[in-house]
Amino acid sequence: MSASEFPKGDLLKGKRGLIMGVANKNSIAWAIARQLHAQGAELGFTYVGEALERRVRPLVESIGADLLVECDVTSDQSMDDTFRVIEDKWGGLDFLVHSIAFADKDALKGSFVENTSREAFRTAMDVSAFSFVDAANRASKLMQGGGSMITLTYLGSERVIPNYNVMGVAKAALEASTRYIARDLGPKGIRVNAISAGAIKTLSLGGISGARSLLSEGKAWAPMRENTDPVGVAGAALYLLSDLGKSCTGETHHVDAGFHIVGMPEDDAGAE
Ligand code: NAD
Numbered sequence: 001m002s003a004s005e006f007p008k009g010d011l012l013k014g015k016r017g018l019i020m021g022v023a024n025k026n027s028i029a030w031a032i033a034r035q036l037h038a039q040g041a042e043l044g045f046t047y048v049g050e051a052l053e054r055r056v057r058p059l060v061e062s063i064g065a066d067l068l069v070e071c072d073v074t075s076d077q078s079m080d081d082t083f084r085v086i087e088d089k090w091g092g093l094d095f096l097v098h099s100i101a102f103a104d105k106d107a108l109k110g111s112f113v114e115n116t117s118r119e120a121f122r123t124a125m126d127v128s129a130f131s132f133v134d135a136a137n138r139a140s141k142l143m144q145g146g147g148s149m150i151t152l153t154y155l156g157s158e159r160v161i162p163n164y165n166v167m168g169v170a171k172a173a174l175e176a177s178t179r180y181i182a183r184d185l186g187p188k189g190i191r192v193n194a195i196s197a198g199a200i201k202t203l204s205l206g207g208i209s210g211a212r213s214l215l216s217e218g219k220a221w222a223p224m225r226e227n228t229d230p231v232g233v234a235g236a237a238l239y240l241l242s243d244l245g246k247s248c249t250g251e252t253h254h255v256d257a258g259f260h261i262v263g264m265p266e267d268d269a270g271a272e
Pocket residue numbers: 020021022023024026027028029047048052071072073074098099100101102127152153154155196197198199200201202203204205
């Protein structure tokens with residue numbers, strides 16, 4: 001991905017946003033961050049763990065951002081600290097990007113009904129769905145002049161996808177949460193949407209058993225016969241987070257080369 005693929009402009013000039021979920025240069029949140037930066041936004045970032053800090057800090061510095069906070073979304077203390085830093089440093093916030101998910105690897109393979117323990121269910125829901133409710137609530141308090149928020153989801157919430165299992169259930173909760181949050185924050189001029197991205201090669205995707213076939217089958221079935229380009233996801237994020245997306249809220253927008261519309265593959269759609 002080259003910087004020239006992210007159109008430059010002033011759509012977010014003077015706007016400040018928090019990006020939660022960059023792990024490395026392949027993260028979807030990083031593609032989104034680069035697009036928002038190219039449109040003039042001032043960005044702050046969260047990361048979790050020392051190992052990831054070593055990857056994230058150079059990226060953040062490469063775009064001249066200086067707000068980088070450690071934040072584990074499962075900890076109230078960590079969330080308190082993060083949003084206190086934002087308030088102290090910026091005094092307000094215009095947008096939020098939530099690009100966070102986690103489930104126990106053992107639950108992301110084989111039988112959903114057999115492999116989903118209480119603990120695996122709780123963890124997936126906490127990290128991948130509740131964290132957006134919590135972050136949205138905290139961010140909204142800083143969005144006194146209105147704002148916009150997005151989260152990232154996947155088709156496994158609507159349809160059965162092999163091995164996606166408990167994460168599909170968590171994504172369904174995340175999408176429903178998006179609608180309820182949109183209802184609550186609409187009167188405050190805050191828009192809340194989800195982007196349902198097609199499979200993209202990232203650290204998280206690697207945690208799902210058979211991830212390679214999510215990519216190869218995804219490409220073979222998709223009407224566009226291509227994998228989802230993070231640049232397209234970043235473009236959708238720009239639309240939803242800027243005034244281009246005016247009047248759009250509570251929506252789950254698919255950016256997946258059309259994969260979600262297909263009920264049965266064409267005869268020539270053999271996976272590689
Ligand atoms: P990624 O691994 O780069 O990003 C996932 C992020 O979640 C990481 O930055 C990780 O640190 C963070 N995270 C996990 N547990 C956390 C915790 N307790 N506290 C704070 N942060 C935590 O992978 P990605 O593919 O860019 O994933 C980003 C989002 O996009 C996820 O919600 C994922 O489900 C979604 N998504 C991914 C794909 C895909 O194919 N890669 C497709 C659709 C949606």
